[in-house]
Amino acid sequence: xxxxxxxxxxxxxxxxxxxxxxxxxxxxxxxxxxxxxxxxxxxxxxxxxxxxxxxxxxxxxxxxxxxxxxxxxxxxxxxxxxxxxxxxxxxxxxxxxxxxxxxxxxxxxxxxxxxxxxxxxxxxxxxxxxxxxxxxxxxxxxxxxxxxxxxxxxxxxxxxxxxxxxxxxxxxxxxxxxxxxxxxxxxxxxxxxxxxxxxxxxxxxxxxxxxxxxxxxxxxxxxxx
Numbered sequence: 001x002x003x004x005x006x007x008x009x010x011x012x013x014x015x016x017x018x019x020x021x022x023x024x025x026x027x028x029x030x031x032x033x034x035x036x037x038x039x040x041x042x043x044x045x046x047x048x049x050x051x052x053x054x055x056x057x058x059x060x061x062x063x064x065x066x067x068x069x070x071x072x073x074x075x076x077x078x079x080x081x082x083x084x085x086x087x088x089x090x091x092x093x094x095x096x097x098x099x100x101x102x103x104x105x106x107x108x109x110x111x112x113x114x115x116x117x118x119x120x121x122x123x124x125x126x127x128x129x130x131x132x133x134x135x136x137x138x139x140x141x142x143x144x145x146x147x148x149x150x151x152x153x154x155x156x157x158x159x160x161x162x163x164x165x166x167x168x169x170x171x172x173x174x175x176x177x178x179x180x181x182x183x184x185x186x187x188x189x190x191x192x193x194x195x196x197x198x199x200x201x202x203x204x205x206x207x208x209x210x211x212x213x214x215x216x217x218x219x220x221x222x223x224x225x
Contacts, residue, residue, distance in 0.1 A: 022086065022087060022090045023090055025087070025090075026064075026087060026090040026091055026094050027094060029091075030060060030064060030094050030095075030098065033060045033063055033064065034056055034057070034060050037056045037059050037060055037063075038052075038053070038056050041055075041056065050105075054102055054105045054106065055102075057098045057099075057101050057102045057105075058098070058099065058102040058189065060095070060098045061095045061096065061097075061098030061099035061102060062095070062099070062182075062185060062189070063095070064091045064092070064094055064095030064098065065091070065092055065095035065096065065099070065150070065178075065182065066095075066182065067091050067095075068087070068088045068089070068090075068091035068092035068095065069088075069092075069178055069179075069182065071084055071085050071087065071088050071091075072085060072088070089157055092153065092154075092157065092178075093154055093157060096150045096151070096153070096154050099146075099147065099150060099185075100147070100151075103143065103147050106121065106143070109121040110123070110140065119136075120136065120139075120192050122136060123135075123136055123137050123140065124136070127139065127191050127192065127194060129191065129194050134191055136191075138191065139187075139188050139191040139192050142184050142185070142187045142188035142191070143185070143188040145181075145184050146181045146182075146184040146185035146188055149177055149178075149180060149181030149184065150178075150181050150185075152177060153174055153177055153178055153181070156170065156173065156174070157174070
């Protein structure tokens with residue numbers, strides 16, 4: 001089905017037109033995600049402080065942006081998702097704001113708080129990935145590149161840019177820049193969280209297997225959307 005036809009079919013199902021409705025719902029949903037991720041971190045026995053909250057904000061931003069990409073693909077599986085596709089813009093922008101807050105806090109620790117308690121804010125620190133030492137500078141640069149890419153997407157996420165670029169070029173720009181930015185941010189967090197993720201994957205329980213399956217389905221939907 002051509003994009004225009006499918007888009008018209010989906011938008012015909014949308015009854016709410018007030019942007020504030022979607023902003024409020026997206027913010028409330030993001031608060032629920034923050035609470036859920038925080039609760040999970042506490043359940044793991046992690047000491048919850050401002051640094052941990054910074055990580056929670058980063059994970060929340062990644063989830064919201066990833067979900068905004070995945071909605072189109074998920075609509076092919078479940079019809080009820082059709083009316084949620086309108087949330088893509090709001091999920092993406094709110095997710096970007098969470099990522100931006102994470103970046104600003106991290107920036108302060110990198111450059112203005114020399115006694116930051118976490119090695120992840122030390123440029124001289126090196127992460128050990130499969131026996132290979134990877135400088136923390138690489139993770140930092142990956143974060144900067146992804147942040148810049150997401151910022152560019154946020155700046156053109158408006159009707160004016162769509163008109164200036166043309167609908168097809170505008171959609172493709174958002175799509176492929178978004179894929180690139182998301183891949184780079186996975187590298188950023190992958191380097192910093194490799195040890196924790198390896199331990200998590202090495203101790204898969206029933207719930208973790210289900211969570212991993214859902215994540216894989218979301219990723220597949222993201223790149224097929």
